[in-house]
Each structure stands twice: as structure tokens, then as C-alpha cells.
Amino acid sequence: MLRLDRAVLFVFRAAPWISLAALVLSLISGLLPLAGLYLIKLIVDGLTLVVQSGDSGDFYPVFYLVVLAGLVAIAQHLLASLSAYLASSQGMKVSDYVLDVLHKKSVELDLSFYENPKYYNTLYRAQQEGPYRPGKIVSGLTNVFQNFFSLLAIGGLLLFLHWGFALILVLAVLPSLFVRFMFSGILYKWYQKKTPLEREAGYLSWLLTGYPNAREIRLFNLGGWFSGLFSEIRSKLRIEELGIQKKQHLCEGLAAALSAAAVFTAMGYAVYQAGTGKMTIGDMVMFYQAFQRGMTHLKGFFEGLAGLYEDNLFISYFYDFLDLQTEIKDVDNPSEFPDSLKSGIIFDNVSFAYPGSEEKVLKNISFEIKKGEICAVLGENGAGKSTIARLLSRLYDPVEGKIEIDSVNLKCYKITEFRKKTAVMLQDFAKYHFTVNENIRLGNIDIDRADQYLIRAAAMKAGAHDFVNRLPRGYDTVLGKMFHDGMEISQGEWQKVALARVFAKEAPIVILDEPASSMDVESEYLIFQKMKTLLKGKTGIIISHRFATVKSADKIIVLKKGEVAESGTHDSLMEKKGLYCSWYTKQMQVHTQGDTHD
Numbered sequence: 272m273l274r275l276d277r278a279v280l281f282v283f284r285a286a287p288w289i290s291l292a293a294l295v296l297s298l299i300s301g302l303l304p305l306a307g308l309y310l311i312k313l314i315v316d317g318l319t320l321v322v323q324s325g326d327s328g329d330f331y332p333v334f335y336l337v338v339l340a341g342l343v344a345i346a347q348h349l350l351a352s353l354s355a356y357l358a359s360s361q362g363m364k365v366s367d368y369v370l371d372v373l374h375k376k377s378v379e380l381d382l383s384f385y386e387n388p389k390y391y392n393t394l395y396r397a398q399q400e401g402p403y404r405p406g407k408i409v410s411g412l413t414n415v416f417q418n419f420f421s422l423l424a425i426g427g428l429l430l431f432l433h434w435g436f437a438l439i440l441v442l443a444v445l446p447s448l449f450v451r452f453m454f455s456g457i458l459y460k461w462y463q464k465k466t467p468l469e470r471e472a473g474y475l476s477w478l479l480t481g482y483p484n485a486r487e488i489r490l491f492n493l494g495g496w497f498s499g500l501f502s503e504i505r506s507k508l509r510i511e512e513l514g515i516q517k518k519q520h521l522c523e524g525l526a527a528a529l530s531a532a533a534v535f536t537a538m539g540y541a542v543y544q545a546g547t548g549k550m551t552i553g554d555m556v557m558f559y560q561a562f563q564r565g566m567t568h569l570k571g572f573f574e575g576l577a578g579l580y581e582d583n584l585f586i587s588y589f590y591d592f593l594d595l596q597t598e599i600k601d602v603d604n605p606s607e608f609p610d611s612l613k614s615g616i617i618f619d620n621v622s623f624a625y626p627g628s629e630e631k632v633l634k635n636i637s638f639e640i641k642k643g644e645i646c647a648v649l650g651e652n653g654a655g656k657s658t659i660a661r662l663l664s665r666l667y668d669p670v671e672g673k674i675e676i677d678s679v680n681l682k683c684y685k686i687t688e689f690r691k692k693t694a695v696m697l698q699d700f701a702k703y704h705f706t707v708n709e710n711i712r713l714g715n716i717d718i719d720r721a722d723q724y725l726i727r728a729a730a731m732k733a734g735a736h737d738f739v740n741r742l743p744r745g746y747d748t749v750l751g752k753m754f755h756d757g758m759e760i761s762q763g764e765w766q767k768v769a770l771a772r773v774f775a776k777e778a779p780i781v782i783l784d785e786p787a788s789s790m791d792v793e794s795e796y797l798i799f800q801k802m803k804t805l806l807k808g809k810t811g812i813i814i815s816h817r818f819a820t821v822k823s824a825d826k827i828i829v830l831k832k833g834e835v836a837e838s839g840t841h842d843s844l845m846e847k848k849g850l851y852c853s854w855y856t857k858q859m860q861v862h863t864q865g866d867t868h869d
């Protein structure tokens with residue numbers, strides 16, 4: 272079942288005028304060959320008359336016909352060039368438009384999709400097929416119509432000469448058509464099957480050629496191992512594909528042989544007709560050309576249909592991606608997020624399991640952070656600290672219970688508004704290979720590009736200003752080695768830049784997940800010294816393993832295996848002599864022992 276309207280709509284949305292012009296042009300180009308054909312018939316018959324009459328004066332009309340046929344041929348070539356230009360310009364526009372749609376859709380999707388291999392298979396196929404299939408469908412449609420119109424005329428002509436010619440024409444192209452349909456289906460299924468393996472090969476290629484793992488791959492001598500795995504996958508895929516291609520070429524060869532036999536049968540009959548005087552020489556020339564062109568158009572028509580069938584199959588991969596449904600989205604009539612909080616944040620019996628997993632990583636978590644309070648979250652690795660940060664920043668929704676901000680369920684706020692008013696630094700923060708300026712401005716893209724004051728103020732708060740000033744181009748230095756003149760900085764320096772992003776935004780809520788874990792002792796000390804002042808008036812959470820940070824928080828929550836083990840202030844928890852007290856004492860002992868060794 273062909274459903275091409277969606278693709279056609281895509282193309283007309285991406286390039287409306289070019290698509291319209293291409294359509295008109297292709298209709299004209301479809302009619303011109305017919306005019307050329309008819310002119311040739313007139314020339315041959317005219318010439319035969321001139322030769323028979325022996326009067327050279329009769330030659331002039333034939334000469335004009337030759338000029339006219341020449342003009343038609345020239346027009347055909349010019350239109351073909353113009354069509355080719357329009358087609359490539361349409362193709363480029365559509366491909367850019369489709370990529371834009373793909374990017375917007377990817378960003379709109381929930382994070383949970385990114386944690387699911389199925390999503391990557393769907394995305395991979397959409398990226399492969401999306402950019403060019405819609406354009407191919409539209410050019411396929413125009414080709415089909417063009418061939419159809421030409422065919423109507425030529426088919427009529429052949430029918431007029433002898434109905435058998437039209438029948439032979441159809442029979443000659445049917446086998447190829449059948450082969451094409453059959454292999455479209457086979458390739459479509461194979462394509463779906465090979466995606467995970469092809470992605471795995473892509474991953475290995477990225478490991479081998481990308482920067483992030485380049486050091487470790489050398490240190491552990493992994494290059495040979497990875498390229499061996501890559502070759503293994505590629506050769507498996509190659510053998511499978513060649514197997515399909517071998518069968519396809521064999522079938523296509525047989526189909527072509529059948530159609531050649533049909534063409535020569537028709538030709539033999541025409542020669543016989545002309546030889547026995549039942550056709551004029553002009554009729555025979557016209558027949559021969561008409562049959563050949565008819566064959567081309569009929570083949571074009573059926574192949575166009577088969578191509579559309581194939582494109583329709585493959586473009587469904589692109590639609591599969593576009594039709595993915597996001598779950599974290601605005602409710603109807605969402606609430607406006609306040610500029611400043613009135614009461615604070617409440618986690619009310621929150622439980623959470625990551626999508627695709629049954630295991631709850633947070634179990635019945637309840638706590639309150641009053642307006643203007645900073646709450647420290649502490650716990651062993653895997654206790655669920657970052658998960659709390661992800662839920663509070665609404666990257667996921669709780670599976671049970673609710674999170675309230677100012678007594679309104681977090682789900683009821685308009686997501687873009689909420690994100691604008693929340694400053695988050697994740698444990699695995701992003702490293703943008705842009706200038707320092709841009710890296711900080713991305714924390715608040717509403718900052719004017721020329722506004723250096725806000726950028727520098729944010730850098731100073733995060734302790735980044737001094738090292739940035741020492742960079743070759745200061746705030747205009749491109750970070751990372753991906754682009755020209757880029758400069759790599761240390762992990763701790765990257766962390767300072769990421770923290771500056773948090774301070775670039777005037778947000779009432781802050782969420783900091785290990786904001787200084789890679790910083791040197793001096794930097795960390797300085798940051799936490801002024802953290803209280805920097806976060807004054809803000810409400811939020813800070814996750815850290817460092818007690819120096821945690822100690823000064825208004826409230827401390829100790830997590831153990833996804834549950835709140837204890838909570839309170841530093842003093843109250845020390846008095847309680849529970850988990851917190853034991854960890855604190857141990858960390859102090861480590862410091863004291865270190866001091867003694869020194």
C-alpha cells in the first residue's frame with residue numbers, strides 16, 4: 272500500500288517553489304519527446320516523397336521540419352539541465368530540512384529513549400533514510416507521471432499500428448518489475464536485521480578514530496583487537512549483502528534477457544511488414560523508435576512504481592522515529608513557574624526505577640527543603656544521589672509519589688519555564704568544544720553575546736576567571752582539540768567552566784551534583800568558602816562526598832541503598848552517632864593520618 276502524501280508534504284514544506292517548478296518542468300519534458308518523434312516521422316515521409324518526385328523544390332518544408340526537430344532536441348537538453356539543477360537544489364533543501372526535523376525530535380524525546388538500544392536502531396535507520404527518501408519519492412512520482420503520459424501517447428501509436436506491439440511491450444517489462452518488487456522487500460527486512468551490527472561496527476570505528484578513548488586504546492594496546500572486531504562485523508555484513516546482490520543480479524539478468532527477446536520479436540515483425548509493403552519506411556522508422564521509447568517509458572513507469580514501493584517501505588524507518596512519543600511533556604494548562612519560591616521543595620514518598628528496569632533505585636523517599644535552604648545529599652556509590660538530582664530536574668518522573676515545588680506537583684509546571692529557572696550541574700557535565708565565552712553563555716542562552724560582564728561574573732564565582740585569563744585568547748579561546756586553534760584544559764578546569772554555567776543563570780533553584788570533585792584542594796576550599804554566599808536565597812540540593820561541603824548545608828540527607836537512612840543538620844547527625852557520624856569520623860581520621868605521615 273503506497274502512502275506517499277507525508278513524504279510529498281515534507282518536500283513541499285522544505286522547498287515549495289523549487290518543487291512546483293520541477294513539477295511543471297517535468298510535465299513539459301514528458302511531452303517534448305513525443306513532438307520530436309512525430310517530427311521525425313514527418314521528415315522521413317517528406318523525404319521519401321521528395322526522392323520519389325525528384326523535385327528538389329519540395330525539399331524546403333522537410334528542411335524546416337529538420338530545424339524544428341533540432342530546436343525540440345535543444346529545448347529537451349536545456350530543460351534536462353535545468354531539471355537536474357532544480358532536482359539537486361530540491362534534494363539539498365529537503366535533506367537539510369529533514370535533518371532539522373530529526374534534530375528537533377531528538378531533543379524533544381525523553382532521556383529514557385537514550386538509554387534504550389532500540390531507540391538507537393530507530394534513530395540510525397531514520398538518519399540513513401530520512402534525508403533523501405522524501406526527495407526521491409517526489410522525483411519518483413514526477414517520473415512516474417512523466418513516463419505515464421509519454422507512454423499513453425506512444426502506447427496509443429503502437430496500438431494503432433498493431434495491438435500485438437503494445438502487448439509485447441508490456442510483457443517485456445513485467446519480469447524486471449517483478450524482480451524489483453521482490454528484492455525491495457528482501458532488502459527492507461535485511462536492512463532492519465543488520466542495524467544493530469552496523470551500529471556496533473560504527474561504535475568500533477568511533478573508538479578507533481575518536482579522541483575520547485585515544486589515550487587508553489594506546490596504553491592498553493587495544494587498536495588491533497578493536498580493528499579485528501570491526502573487520503569481522505564488516506565481513507559478515509558484506510557476505511550477507513553480496514549474497515542478496517548475487518541473487519538480485521541473476522534475476523535481473525534473466526528478466527533483461529526476456530525483454531530483449533520480446534524487442535527482437537517485435538522488430539522482426541515490423542521488418543516483415545515493411546518488406547511486404549504493409550508499412551511505409553517512415554512508419555517503420557517511427558515504429559522502431561516508438562517501440563524503443565515505449566519500452567524506455569514503460570520500464571521507467573514500472574520501475575518508478577517499484578521505486579516508490581521501495582521508498583515507501585524504507586521511509587517508514589524515518590516515520591518510526593518521528594512517531595516516537597515523549598512522556599515527559601507539558602500537562603494541559605500548565606502552571607507558570609514562580610520567579611522566587613514561596614515555600615520550597617517536597618519529595619513526597621518518591622520511588623523510582625529506571626525505564627526498562629524493575630528494580631527501584633529510590634524507595635519511598637520523603638524530605639522537605641524549605642525556601643532558601645540548601646540540602647546536602649550524601650551516600651555510598653550507587654545509593655541514588657544523582658537519581659534524586661535527575662528527578663528534581665525532571666529528566667525523569669517518579670514512578671510513585673510526587674515532587675512538589677511551592678505545593679504544586681513538578682509535573683504541572685511548564686517544562687521550558689521550569690528549566691529556565693533551574694540551574695543544574697550534572698556529575699557528567701557537558702564539555703562543549705566552543706569558546707570559553709560560549710561555554711559559559713550556554714548556561715543561559717538569553718545572555719546577549721556581547722555581554723561580557725555577566726560571563727566574567729559567572730566565571731569569577733566558579734573560580735574559573737584566573738585560569739581563563741591565562742589561556743592564549745582568554746575568554747575567546749576555543750576549548751577542546753576538535754577545531755582549529757582549540758586548547759585542551761584539565762578536568763578540574765572543565766569543571767570550573769561547567770560550574771560557571773550554573774552561575775550564569777539567575778535561578779531560584781540550584782542542583783549541583785559533585786560540582787568540585789575534580790578541583791584541587793585550594794579551588795575546592797575557596798568555592799565552598801563562598802558557596803553559602805553564592806547560593807544565598809536559592810533553594811536546592813548539592814551532592815558531594817566531601818564533608819567540608821556537606822557540613823555547612825542547612826540540611827543533610829544520608830541515603831543508603833535508595834532509602835533515606837537519616838537526615839538532619841551536621842550537629843544533630845553527629846549527636847545521633849549513626850552512619851553520618853561514622854563516615855565523618857572516618858574521613859577526619861584519614862585526613863589526620865595523612866597529616867601525621869606528612
Ligand SMILES: Nc1ncnc2c1ncn2[C@@H]1O[C@H](COP(=O)(O)OP(=O)(O)OP(=O)(O)O)[C@@H](O)[C@H]1O
Pocket residue numbers: 386625626628632650651652653654655656657658659698
Ligand atoms: N540511566 C540508568 N539506567 C538504569 N540504571 C541506572 C541509571 N543510572 C543509574 N542507575 C542505577 O541507579 C543506581 C543509583 O545510581 P545513582 O547514579 O543515582 O547513584 P549515586 O548515588 O549518584 O552514585 P555515585 O556516588 O557513584 O555517583 C545505581 O545502582 C545504578 O546502577
